[in-house]
Amino acid sequence: MTDRLSRVFSALADPTRRDMVARLATGDATVNELAEPYDVTVQAVSKHVRVLEEAGLVSRRKDAQRRPCHLEAEVFDLMTKWIERYRREAEDRFRRLDAVLEQMEDAPADGAREQGAAS
Amino acid sequence: MSATRTNSRNETRIVVDPQLPTIEIIREFEAPPERVFRAYTEPDLVAQWLGPRRLPMRIDEYDARTGGSYRYVHRDEDGTEYGFHGVFHEVRPHDRIVQTFTFDGVPDGVSLETAVFEDLGGRTRVTTKSVLDSFEARDGMVASGMETGVVAGYERLDELLDAGTTES
Numbered sequence: 180m181t182d183r184l185s186r187v188f189s190a191l192a193d194p195t196r197r198d199m200v201a202r203l204a205t206g207d208a209t210v211n212e213l214a215e216p217y218d219v220t221v222q223a224v225s226k227h228v229r230v231l232e233e234a235g236l237v238s239r240r241k242d243a244q245r246r247p248c249h250l251e252a253e254v255f256d257l258m259t260k261w262i263e264r265y266r267r268e269a270e271d272r273f274r275r276l277d278a279v280l281e282q283m284e285d286a287p288a289d290g291a292r293e294q295g296a297a298s
Numbered sequence: 299m300s301a302t303r304t305n306s307r308n309e310t311r312i313v314v315d316p317q318l319p320t321i322e323i324i325r326e327f328e329a330p331p332e333r334v335f336r337a338y339t340e341p342d343l344v345a346q347w348l349g350p351r352r353l354p355m356r357i358d359e360y361d362a363r364t365g366g367s368y369r370y371v372h373r374d375e376d377g378t379e380y381g382f383h384g385v386f387h388e389v390r391p392h393d394r395i396v397q398t399f400t401f402d403g404v405p406d407g408v409s410l411e412t413a414v415f416e417d418l419g420g421r422t423r424v425t426t427k428s429v430l431d432s433f434e435a436r437d438g439m440v441a442s443g444m445e446t447g448v449v450a451g452y453e454r455l456d457e458l459l460d461a462g463t464t465e466s
């Protein structure tokens with residue numbers, strides 16, 4: 180799971196690939212179509228597509244002649260799910276901190292105690 | 299006053315940078331920086347919120363001063379201990395805390411964490427940025443988390459929130 184997430188993150192670390200993913204979010208496209216807006220060779224775009232494929236972000240139908248690239252939305256969901264879980268854990272911690280802060284308000288500090296004096 | 303406080307939810311934001319192995323956590327609190335800073339530096343207060351959920355947190359050392367160090371341990375139901383330690387590189391009252399962070403289970407891994415306390419006029423925005431030593435470590439950190447913890451955490455949270463609202 181973690182390995183897969185790492186591959187997704189690193190595949191998306193490249194701005195061109197992020198751009199290609201944004202393009203594919205609007206619909207399937209062939210490598211040639213993906214290469215159009217860029218000043219790079221079709222081979223270079225092919226390489227980017229391969230990285231996205233290895234990360235599981237993109238799939239290509241084997242049978243079809245044009246082999247259009249298709250964005251795998253579930254992989255995005257996986258990534259956002261992990262981040263959301265991490266966020267919820269932080270949120271959980273911070274809500275406990277909210278309660279601590281509120282209790283501190285009820286019982287104000289007796290002078291300057293902040294420099295780690297309490298131990 | 300307390301009603302508005304409970305209604306205005308301060309959402310936690312997470313920023314995972316695809317170009318850098320960092321995690322940023324941003325959250326606002328209904329308290330001035332002085333008070334938030336105390337909750338971040340006084341061991342008896344830290345113990346009340348920093349741990350993962352209802353796992354008991356034992357603080358062996360928490361010397362939140364520039365050059366000081368810290369070490370704390372969480373124990374799960376099986377008695378397994380998860381220790382964390384590091385040093386405080388800089389503790390600037392009400393303003394900024396810079397510390398290292400290492401999980402005992404990955405002794406070679408270390409992250410640098412900077413917490414900045416921003417005064418919003420009686421309220422505080424805390425931005426914590428963790429810089430990890432590799433993308434793998436960062437992604438592992440995001441993907442980590444004990445399955446059972448989430449539910450237990452919400453239960454503990456409800457208790458604390460109830461305690462908080464009845465008192466004010």
